[in-house]
Amino acid sequence: MDLQSIKQRFNIIGNSPALNRALDVACRVAPTDLSVLITGESGSGKEVFPQIIHQYGARKHGQYIAVNCGAIPEGTIDSELFGHEKGSFTGAHDTRRGYFEVAHGGTVFLDEVAELPLSTQVRLLRVLESGEFMKVGSSVAQKTDVRIVAATNVNLSLAIQQGRFREDLYYRLNTVPIAVPPLRDRVEDIHLLFRKFAADHAEKYRMPTITLDSEARTELERYSWPGNVRQLKNVAEQISVIEYSRSIDKETLRRYLPSPQNNLPMLYRGRDELAPESEREILYKILFDMRNDVNELKRWMYGIIKEGLTSAAPRAEYIETTDRNIESLRQATITDTEEIEEENVDILQTQEIETIKKVLKKYNNKRRPAAEALGISERTLYRKIKDYNIDEEHDYE
Numbered sequence: 001m002d003l004q005s006i007k008q009r010f011n012i013i014g015n016s017p018a019l020n021r022a023l024d025v026a027c028r029v030a031p032t033d034l035s036v037l038i039t040g041e042s043g044s045g046k047e048v049f050p051q052i053i054h055q056y057g058a059r060k061h062g063q064y065i066a067v068n069c070g071a072i073p074e075g076t077i078d079s080e081l082f083g084h085e086k087g088s089f090t091g092a093h094d095t096r097r098g099y100f101e102v103a104h105g106g107t108v109f110l111d112e113v114a115e116l117p118l119s120t121q122v123r124l125l126r127v128l129e130s131g132e133f134m135k136v137g138s139s140v141a142q143k144t145d146v147r148i149v150a151a152t153n154v155n156l157s158l159a160i161q162q163g164r165f166r167e168d169l170y171y172r173l174n175t176v177p178i179a180v181p182p183l184r185d186r187v188e189d190i191h192l193l194f195r196k197f198a199a200d201h202a203e204k205y206r207m208p209t210i211t212l213d214s215e216a217r218t219e220l221e222r223y224s225w226p227g228n229v230r231q232l233k234n235v236a237e238q239i240s241v242i243e244y245s246r247s248i249d250k251e252t253l254r255r256y257l258p259s260p261q262n263n264l265p266m267l268y269r270g271r272d273e274l275a276p277e278s279e280r281e282i283l284y285k286i287l288f289d290m291r292n293d294v295n296e297l298k299r300w301m302y303g304i305i306k307e308g309l310t311s312a313a314p315r316a317e318y319i320e321t322t323d324r325n326i327e328s329l330r331q332a333t334i335t336d337t338e339e340i341e342e343e344n345v346d347i348l349q350t351q352e353i354e355t356i357k358k359v360l361k362k363y364n365n366k367r368r369p370a371a372e373a374l375g376i377s378e379r380t381l382y383r384k385i386k387d388y389n390i391d392e393e394h395d396y397e
Contacts, residue, residue: 003027006056010048013196014189018181022049029176030056035128037113037173038151040180042375043230049178050109050149059147062106065099070112070377071368077120079136088137100133100144107147113173114154114165115377121166124148128172148173183225183232190221193229197236208246210239215250223257230372353388356381360390 003023006012012023029036030053038046047066054064072080079089083098099108110116116124127133128148132141150173159165183190194212202209212220225231235256239248356374363369371381384390 006052010052012045012048013193014186015192016181016186016189018179018185019189022178022180023052025176025178026052027056029053029178031058033058033147035147035173035175036149036178037170037176038149038178038180039156040151040153041182041228042153042372043228044153044180044182045229046151046153046180047109047111049180050107050151053149054107054109054147057107057147059106063103064107064109065103066109066111067099068111068378070115070371070379073379073382074117077117078123081120082123082133082135084136085138088135092137095135098133098135100127100146101142103146104144105146107149110148110150112152112377113150114152114156114159115379118164118166121169125166125169125172128169183228184223187221190225190232191217193232194220194236197233198240201237201240205241207240210236210243210246210248212248212253213250216248216253219250219253219257227375349388352384353390356384356388356390 003020006023006027007014012019026036026049036050036053038049040046050066051064054060067081069077078084079092079096079098081098081100083096083101084092086092086095110124123133127144127146131143131145133144134141154165156165156170156174160167160170183193191212198210227234238256239253243252245252356370359370359373360367363373367378367381367385371378374381376384
């Protein structure tokens, strides 16, 4: 298979070695039935690789079903994947076929596979090991012949350590790994992609194509692109629509390149789940260091007492007084640290709530594009809306 023809067929732009390597692995594994795990940052273009694997494999005439695991509520995901029997739960008025039954002889692409609940991961592991599954509410095992391709932007090794992903499932899915490079590692492709997006938007909006001068191009290629190809496409569209001049200089471009460290909330790779814990760890470390300082002060004062006081009674009284003072200081330190911890958590939550509201407003309360802009799954966004009672203030779709 020729890589250039594959790029043309699937509208892939770029010639970086890392991208070509990922495409080559996808082509080589396509004729087999091996499970494939695609890893890469959000917006890097992972979704095209399972399509390549399916179209160039023996199952190309079978069903291809793409499932966004992060967009399906936890309570219904087993029914979606494996189906359910009539009456198995409230609202199950009819028997339903799941994706693994419908895609028999084809391919199932599990996007955001790290978002699967642990109970669903056990069911998925059985499908991978024996090709069997049971519908929700059924005790009869069914056979299915599907190829599974999974993708994630989460560090699965870390998720395994935290108990959020099964290690045995990871090794079953990761038979053949494909790493999709982030845009910052494809510097030679950035301007090519920008030109393609600019031309597409010019045709779409019936206006002249924007171009970058040499300094703007250098600035474009130096930027880190935390949102990867998706962010680059958005920037090209914004400039095409907003700017009157069709020649873009460096200063104009900079207005459309937000500083990554100022983006809130910092949610990529599941860190939205870990931020409060990380904050507490920092505060506990401060408390631990302060306790060491107090103990050091205590030893130092004992030394002074031992050398400077000769009377046993005054020394004992002084030590007792010192102990009381140090204990008071320790209790005050603990109380202050707890107050600081609560205050910092409140500040983080307030910032996160405001950020979520602004992004939802920007995307007309549509959860999917808002979740993508925030770098979190749709399910996580739904949970945060519910936890923060944001849904009481707005009517979200």
